[in-house]
Amino acid sequence: MKKNIVRLGIPILLILATYSVWVTFPEQFNQTLQGINYQLGNEEELYEVSIQIDGELRRGLFGGKTFEGVIDIEDEELPIPKGERNVTIKFDSDGRGDIVYYGISNGHPYTHHYASIFANYNFTEITILKGSWNANEGFMITAPAKDYFEALTISNELMRDFLEIPL
Template identity: 30%
Template sequence: MKRKYRKIILACLIIVIGFYFFYTFPRKYNITFHGIKYRLGDISYKEDIVVRIKGWYTKKIFLGNQFKGEICLGDEKLLNVNLELNEYNSDILMGYKEDIGEFRMYGKIYFSNTFDKIAILLFEPDDKGDYSKGHWNCKNGLMISAPAKSREEALNLSKELIRDEIIKYGDL
């Protein structure tokens, strides 16, 4: 009888360990999204933008998920991006800019659970084009949402991803 229980326990243990490695194994991503850059409170401001994400995405059971790689927002290429995603699947978007040789913050990025949708609260650049010294607000802040073909679709995607962490739906 003890042998039967040992076999059952061993089989369960192997299944749990197998599931753990399958779930947490890093996955390579190389995705291109066509999205919309828009300004809250200004329905006339809309710009098409291509967002490219290339790197490794790791799911963790007890900690937040992690992304390491590069993200391109139109012509802005951010290298060495290291995102420790919180319970909202978001983190501060910060990356290395080769042309200036520094790390810079660009905003806050939100992912869907399946990593197929993104929304970015984009900090306003200062007079020199530096996003990290800028700001963002829910009245007239810049946003990027992808994939999206229209401003309305982008706005709805942002509402879906951001939920109630920062923005109240009435403010969008």
Template identity: 35%
Template sequence: MLVQRYRKPLKVGLISLVLLAIVIAIGSIYEYTRKHLVDVTIQGVNYQLGAQNSDNVNTEIVTIKGEWSRSWKGLRTFKGTIDFANRTIPVPEESREVTVRFDRNGYGAITYNYLELVNERDVKPRGYSDGAFFASSDFNSVSFLLHTEVNSEEGLRSSYWDGGEGLMFAGPATTREQALTISNELMEQYLTNPEFLNGRFFLK
């Protein structure tokens, strides 16, 4: 009789615990994947890789506005605008919102996709790659691989980045040494990836 008397309260308590666990799980999932606002202005340094280019250093400011979220696998996605004070890109102002998907090594390609008016009736899809983006968890520390734009003899426009003497930005920083330290820290997983130059690359 004693067992029967306490069976119902025990069942109610068990159901309550299960419901509480479900609520906690849902809350944790929401907190893990929810969108976070980004609105930062970072003063840093534009610099060029290679010891022979150590004097090619300029102060620069980047403003990053938008939001980021995280997938079930822990991969981040940023959607918003990235504006450098002294850098222009051949993308219409109204099309400069970009979606950057970071891979497991923190690498996020910056590619703008937009429509270009060819004539009064026709438009063509266009794309422009401006480099890659690495960011700390709060986006207060960043490093960029900045593409260099070139035009072919046929008039075609393209861009590229050279690991030997490519253009970089990192901040917050006031010197090339500080910028290099930030870039190597944020890009550590990418640079030590065995698939990338056997994982022994170091920016200098």
């Protein structure tokens, strides 16, 4: 009886250990996505942007994910020096994470909340809710998207657990 437990237990423990390492092992990203910067409710005023993602994503064993690295959006003016734009983004159960920069300027600590972000499992689709966002006229960046309707489709999919009513 004990031999059967050991014979069965050891492979199960090995499978669980392998699964744990596989799920939680950090995944590296260094990619550029082409998308659009737009305002909800305004199909006319939008412009193309390039988004550089360079960092790693760690997944928790029981859910949750954390991104550490740099998300650089072309032509986006930030009050943060280029070399200090490293962020840690913890995604919640709705798939939303906050892009918040921390640092020290002139001897004083600061924080700068740039936006909220939603991303699929491998960061090939993202949508960013800029500033004090609302679902009627908020400013957004979505990639990969070439037009307003494609951006809304991607955003609704990524934000399905967050939004009560689709955009």
